[in-house]
Amino acid sequence: MFKIENLNKSFQNKQIIKNMNLSVDSNEILGIVGPSGAGKTTLLRCITGLESFDSGDFYIDGKKFDPSDSSESLIGVVFQDYGLFPNLTVIDNITLAPQLVLKKSKEEAENEAQKLIDQLNLSGKESLYPYQLSGGQKQRVAIVRTLAMHPKIICYDEPTSALDPKLSKEVGNIILNLKSKNITQLVVTHDIQFANQVSDKIKEVKPI
Amino acid sequence: MHYIFEILPSLFSGVLTTLEIFGLTLLISIPLGILVSLALTGKSFIKSIFEFYVWIMRGTPLLLQLIFIFYGLPIIGIVFPRFEAALIAFSLNYAAYFAEIFRGGFQSIPQNQFESAKMLRLSNWQTLRKIIIPQVFKIVLPSIGNEVINLVKDSSLVYVIGIGDLLQAGNIATARDVTLLPLILVAVFYLILTALLTLILRKLEKRFNYWK
Numbered sequence: 001m002f003k004i005e006n007l008n009k010s011f012q013n014k015q016i017i018k019n020m021n022l023s024v025d026s027n028e029i030l031g032i033v034g035p036s037g038a039g040k041t042t043l044l045r046c047i048t049g050l051e052s053f054d055s056g057d058f059y060i061d062g063k064k065f066d067p068s069d070s071s072e073s074l075i076g077v078v079f080q081d082y083g084l085f086p087n088l089t090v091i092d093n094i095t096l097a098p099q100l101v102l103k104k105s106k107e108e109a110e111n112e113a114q115k116l117i118d119q120l121n122l123s124g125k126e127s128l129y130p131y132q133l134s135g136g137q138k139q140r141v142a143i144v145r146t147l148a149m150h151p152k153i154i155c156y157d158e159p160t161s162a163l164d165p166k167l168s169k170e171v172g173n174i175i176l177n178l179k180s181k182n183i184t185q186l187v188v189t190h191d192i193q194f195a196n197q198v199s200d201k202i203k204e205v206k207p208i
Numbered sequence: 209m210h211y212i213f214e215i216l217p218s219l220f221s222g223v224l225t226t227l228e229i230f231g232l233t234l235l236i237s238i239p240l241g242i243l244v245s246l247a248l249t250g251k252s253f254i255k256s257i258f259e260f261y262v263w264i265m266r267g268t269p270l271l272l273q274l275i276f277i278f279y280g281l282p283i284i285g286i287v288f289p290r291f292e293a294a295l296i297a298f299s300l301n302y303a304a305y306f307a308e309i310f311r312g313g314f315q316s317i318p319q320n321q322f323e324s325a326k327m328l329r330l331s332n333w334q335t336l337r338k339i340i341i342p343q344v345f346k347i348v349l350p351s352i353g354n355e356v357i358n359l360v361k362d363s364s365l366v367y368v369i370g371i372g373d374l375l376q377a378g379n380i381a382t383a384r385d386v387t388l389l390p391l392i393l394v395a396v397f398y399l400i401l402t403a404l405l406t407l408i409l410r411k412l413e414k415r416f417n418y419w420k
Contacts, residue, residue, distance in 0.1 A: 050327075077327045079320055081320055083320040083323060084324070085324070085325075085339050086343065086419050086420065087339070087343050088338075096330070096338060097329065100334050100338070101328065129419040129420070130419075146327075149328060
């Protein structure tokens with residue numbers, strides 16, 4: 001269970017997020033929707049520790065945690081522009097952090113990555129570089145890379161913004177399938193239809 | 209022809225000195241440049257100190273810096289042997305240029321690379337080593353190549369503190385034997401050196417071409 005209590009965030013005196021509360025169960029998918037400039041991405045950046053906030057508390061399974069403390073692999077992010085490392089192959093993008101951070105052996109990390117690669121239909125792309133992939137493939141690599149770190153929560157920032165309707169549906173299915181892995185998922189999107197397709201519940205964020 | 213063979217040994221020994229200064233300067237100034245560029249992208253008081261350093265090094269002639277270190281510093285009791293003085297002047301000067309080049313390289317890396325690495329919990333050092341520096345190298349290689357070629361030619365400035373490099377060897381022979389041939393040979397040596405370096409740099413750029 002993931003919970004936020006009384007989150008406040010402002011940029012230079014302009015309040016972006018005001019007393020926000022939300023809670024999501026494990027296995028649940030929360031769609032965070034709202035128009036551009038409503039603070040959706042800022043909310044996601046606060047949750048992931050990429051942005052500081054003025055006040056508020058975060059809980060995972062009843063335990064308080066500090067998003068800026070990166071000592072535990074609690075939260076993973078799939079960025080809007082995927083954020084793949086262009087100098088590394090698909091397999092190296094996925095196995096770099098498990099090896100360096102989770103201290104897995106190369107073999108162990110690659111075996112685990114291979115399973116996820118197969119599940120997400122990326123077989124045969126292991127030794128390609130990101131520039132050789134399509135948008136949809138890049139996104140799936142980004143999802144596998146995040147999954148390989150075994151986060152409790154995965155946040156998606158506008159996962160369908162660069163995809164056509166068919167690929168959007170595919171990503172929706174991937175997100176829905178991940179429910180079985182006991183992962184809480186937060187999907188930030190301006191696409192209400194997509195939010196309805198994947199979410200168990202929806203949080204609407206409005207400009208203040 | 210006979211004359212050429214006669215002066216070749218002294219020219220070769222000059223080439224060795226030139227290469228020694230060139231190689232050691234690169235070995236010191238590139239890592240130093242990377243470190244300085246990191247300090248330049250920071251936000252603290254340290255940044256201003258290094259900005260000042262870069263300003264001094266790029267804003268005054270390398271020749272002056274050489275003279276300052278070898279002939280000037282002894283006045284206040286700091287004495288360096290010739291070769292070490294040359295090496296210090298060249299390394300400090302070139303590190304400043306490399307720092308500016310690397311700073312540009314670091315700044316052109318998209319923010320999402322740092323954020324992705326952070327979300328994967330890579331340490332700062334791991335992020336730099338595995339993600340950022342390989343990307344920066346690819347970006348800065350053409351500019352670094354320019355400086356490397358410049359360095360070969362700049363190394364001739366060491367004549368001013370009496371180091372027997374390639375140019376000095378040719379100069380002595382020309383003055384002694386009153387012929388242009390040694391100077392022409394010196395030019396040929398420099399051209400061969402820079403052509404070789406250009407070739408190596410091209411190869412290196414190609415090697416970095418495996419990703420875009």
